[in-house]
Amino acid sequence: MRIDVRHASPRLVLALLVLLTGCSSERAKNNAVPEQPEGGSDSASFDAAFVDASDATVDAQTDAQESGVSDGGASDGSVAAANCKNDSPTIPPEFADHSKQTFCDHFDTFDIQDAKHAPDGTWATTFHWGSPDPSQAEDGDRVLFQNPEDEWYVSEFYSPAGVAPVNPFKIVDDMGRRVLRIRAEPAPPAMLPHMQGRNYTSGMISTHASFSHRYGFGVIRCRLPGPVGQERGAWPSAWWLRPNGDWPPEFDLLDNALGAKAWVTAAPGDVDIQYDTLGDNGNPGVDFSAGYHEFGFGWTATEISWWLDGKKIRSAPTPATYHSPMFFLFTFAIGASGAWDGNAEVKPSTKFPLDAHIDAVWIYEK
Numbered sequence: 001m002r003i004d005v006r007h008a009s010p011r012l013v014l015a016l017l018v019l020l021t022g023c024s025s026e027r028a029k030n031n032a033v034p035e036q037p038e039g040g041s042d043s044a045s046f047d048a049a050f051v052d053a054s055d056a057t058v059d060a061q062t063d064a065q066e067s068g069v070s071d072g073g074a075s076d077g078s079v080a081a082a083n084c085k086n087d088s089p090t091i092p093p094e095f096a097d098h099s100k101q102t103f104c105d106h107f108d109t110f111d112i113q114d115a116k117h118a119p120d121g122t123w124a125t126t127f128h129w130g131s132p133d134p135s136q137a138e139d140g141d142r143v144l145f146q147n148p149e150d151e152w153y154v155s156e157f158y159s160p161a162g163v164a165p166v167n168p169f170k171i172v173d174d175m176g177r178r179v180l181r182i183r184a185e186p187a188p189p190a191m192l193p194h195m196q197g198r199n200y201t202s203g204m205i206s207t208h209a210s211f212s213h214r215y216g217f218g219v220i221r222c223r224l225p226g227p228v229g230q231e232r233g234a235w236p237s238a239w240w241l242r243p244n245g246d247w248p249p250e251f252d253l254l255d256n257a258l259g260a261k262a263w264v265t266a267a268p269g270d271v272d273i274q275y276d277t278l279g280d281n282g283n284p285g286v287d288f289s290a291g292y293h294e295f296g297f298g299w300t301a302t303e304i305s306w307w308l309d310g311k312k313i314r315s316a317p318t319p320a321t322y323h324s325p326m327f328f329l330f331t332f333a334i335g336a337s338g339a340w341d342g343n344a345e346v347k348p349s350t351k352f353p354l355d356a357h358i359d360a361v362w363i364y365e366k
Contacts (some may be wrong), residue, residue, distance in 0.1 A: 089221075
């Protein structure tokens, strides 16, 4: 998801320098029990932390990755979840040599990561850089402050002042698939005083504490919010960031803030490829809420590329900042006033709850 620097706070930049570090490179499976099936459809989104990286930092982290040391605390080792089935995405011929599957999750269960309750899980459900307001440090990871967003990221473990938790995550059956549903909906009145002016609860997932990689081919198979005309305000995103908070790089595989038929991609930090919009021009007539699609990220030392259902949509030279490990995120923001110049705001036609469905996430490396 792209960062709107017009809304950036200097205090945020300072806060991003204080990051969580260290996390076991060994991953223990959380024995979560899937909930009963239920229908739905929608997606998630979020934006990046940004601190300019010096050449020395980039070089040091590249050396660390090559020696098997993680960049910022996430594991470089294989995370083949117990949820990984005998199922694989479409791998383009030019990535046929990327046969090592280093990450896989098919979401038969949801392996949540929480510092207090499930520290060895796979998926963190908040950001990791804190609040620009020190008085709100505990809740500073529950929204991307520099963007006009109206959601508050929660989980089953978030219960401020004893308020009953809202769990946006559920394993459901959808279109013949067992998937993770992430739900965005109006917050209950008792929780609103604890959400710093936001109006909706939602969910995000991140491998910040469990997995990062340098180069490879990454795929997310998902169904985006819909139906068309009732999903405006939904702002789901799939993207990659540096574990230590340096920005750029940020790779936006998917930024779906302009409706179920729009697909926006970006590689912020490189002026030649920043915030390119494919949308209907790149994929005429595709309704991403009507079925599951595979969105792919190709990343080599010389080229980054965007893929849809095994077809290359576009590519660009790899920017200078894209040579250190990054981790994966999927965020489900809700657009507030002014989001994307007003085009991503909640409309009178928007129908809540909005649901995002994720069938699987894979990472392949050489």
